[in-house]
Amino acid sequence: MSNQKKPKIKKVVKEAPKDNSTKKIKIKIIGVGGGGGNIIKELSKKLDFSSNKIDFTAINTDVQALETLPSNLKKISFGEGETKGLGTGRDVLLGKRVAEAEEKKIKNVFSDQKDLYILVSSLGGGTGTGAIPVFSKIAKDLNLTTLGIFTLPFSFEGKDRMREAQKAIEEAEASLNAVLILPNEKIFKFIKDDIPFNSALDVINDQLAKSIQGLLSTVYSSGLINIDWADIRATIEGVSQRAYLNTVQIKLTDDLNLFAKSLLSNELIDYNFTKSTNVLFNIEGGKNLSMKQLAFISEKIHELAPEARIIFGLTQNPKLKNEIRATVLATGTVKKEEKISLPKKKKVIKPATVKKKKVEEELKELADLGVEINRRNAVEIKKAEEEELKKETEEEDIFEIPAFLRKKK
Numbered sequence: 001m002s003n004q005k006k007p008k009i010k011k012v013v014k015e016a017p018k019d020n021s022t023k024k025i026k027i028k029i030i031g032v033g034g035g036g037g038n039i040i041k042e043l044s045k046k047l048d049f050s051s052n053k054i055d056f057t058a059i060n061t062d063v064q065a066l067e068t069l070p071s072n073l074k075k076i077s078f079g080e081g082e083t084k085g086l087g088t089g090r091d092v093l094l095g096k097r098v099a100e101a102e103e104k105k106i107k108n109v110f111s112d113q114k115d116l117y118i119l120v121s122s123l124g125g126g127t128g129t130g131a132i133p134v135f136s137k138i139a140k141d142l143n144l145t146t147l148g149i150f151t152l153p154f155s156f157e158g159k160d161r162m163r164e165a166q167k168a169i170e171e172a173e174a175s176l177n178a179v180l181i182l183p184n185e186k187i188f189k190f191i192k193d194d195i196p197f198n199s200a201l202d203v204i205n206d207q208l209a210k211s212i213q214g215l216l217s218t219v220y221s222s223g224l225i226n227i228d229w230a231d232i233r234a235t236i237e238g239v240s241q242r243a244y245l246n247t248v249q250i251k252l253t254d255d256l257n258l259f260a261k262s263l264l265s266n267e268l269i270d271y272n273f274t275k276s277t278n279v280l281f282n283i284e285g286g287k288n289l290s291m292k293q294l295a296f297i298s299e300k301i302h303e304l305a306p307e308a309r310i311i312f313g314l315t316q317n318p319k320l321k322n323e324i325r326a327t328v329l330a331t332g333t334v335k336k337e338e339k340i341s342l343p344k345k346k347k348v349i350k351p352a353t354v355k356k357k358k359v360e361e362e363l364k365e366l367a368d369l370g371v372e373i374n375r376r377n378a379v380e381i382k383k384a385e386e387e388e389l390k391k392e393t394e395e396e397d398i399f400e401i402p403a404f405l406r407k408k409k
């Protein structure tokens with residue numbers, strides 16, 4: 001650290017007022033579609049503080065799925081006329097159409113003047129994937145502060161599902177302030193791939209719920225050093241920001257290096273930490289909480305994301321006796337070309353010099369064997385190489401065109 005720039009840390013060292021501004025923040029969490037409902041159900045189970053400041057709403061075209069959710073969630077069905085309350089059967093266009101037709105109902109969901117609206121959906125089906133861009137646009141038109149939390153389908157569900165999900169994100173993020181993306185597939189980094197489907201979903205939902213819980217606890221707990229609503233809004237606001245969120249809890253005696261590493265490298269979330277422009281983190285602990293952990297984490301964040309503005313909070317939580325828990329929320333605007341994309345066939349463009357060397361080596365080998373060669377000059381060799389390269393590129397590009405268009409070609 002000694003020869004590095006000092007981190008741009010905003011220090012808000014102040015006694016937390018009893019009625020501080022974070023405590024007044026009103027948040028609405030809206031789960032759209034089946035998976036969205038499941039995730040917010042998981043989250044609502046975890047909240048240990050009175051949730052009258054958090055409103056959970058599940059909205060779906062599938063009435064039966066809504067009925068399985070607990071009664072502390074508000075449930076709204078939409079598109080019943082067209083879907084008969086049975087869901088869309090993975091029809092994205094139908095999901096979009098019924099959401100557009102229900103604009104009034106959706107506007108009503110956003111009409112309660114909350115400070116922050118969090119849209120949660122697992123993309124890849126018809127309802128969430130079709131409706132999320134519509135929800136996002138309506139929220140933008142109403143000038144609301146929004147955070148989208150979306151999962152991407154598993155690879156085994158097929159490329160079309162993934163493509164639809166990506167398209168929905170692209171459309172939605174133009175209207176949302178920040179978007180957090182968690183590809184379901186990444187869970188296989190942590191669990192065996194022969195785990196039953198539903199159990200894998202449970203693990204993902206649990207992880208996501210824990211992280212959101214950490215964020216909410218940062219918002220609603222009184223801090224020794226307080227993060228206020230302006231700090232949170234500054235982190236989320238902007239357009240098309242990608243977000244990172246993680247919560248980690250360790251024993252006070254554990255290795256701080258390991259703590260920072262697991263806090264700042266949540267591999268489930270698609271996010272490049274080095275691109276962060278705003279990082280907000282909060283540490284919660286019992287009486288033994290010291291500035292040491294805070295300073296350590298700040299330095300680690302600064303090392304990883306040197307350009308980020310870092311805001312921190314410190315919260316005493318008597319329930320955490322010999323443990324500390326940290327939550328980090330980071331955002332950074334993603335340029336178009338940096339957006340996560342489907343794995344494409346890799347284009348390996350060999351530099352002409354490498355090829356030329358290879359050609360010459362081959363010619364020499366043949367000459368050594370006594371084969372007479374009609375040597376081409378450098379211009380001819382270069383022309384032939386360029387033609388070969390062009391042919392290769394054309395062939396490779398063909399695989400990036402959807403099959404039905406390829407056939408037309």
Ligand SMILES: Nc1nc2c(ncn2[C@@H]2O[C@H](COP(=O)(O)OP(=O)(O)OP(=O)(O)O)[C@@H](O)[C@H]2O)c(=O)[nH]1
Pocket residue numbers: 032033034035036038039061062087088089090091122123124125126127128129151152153154157161184201202204205
């Ligand atoms: N993380 C997570 N992903 C889920 C869950 N349920 C479904 N998924 C994923 O989300 C995709 C969409 O499923 P649903 O959320 O059920 O779809 P929907 O939005 O209700 O749309 P339709 O049922 O087709 O109208 C699936 O392909 C799965 O990849 C869940 O509980 N958690």
Ligand SMILES: [Mg+2]
Pocket residue numbers: 033034035062065087088125127
């Ligand atoms: Mg459904």
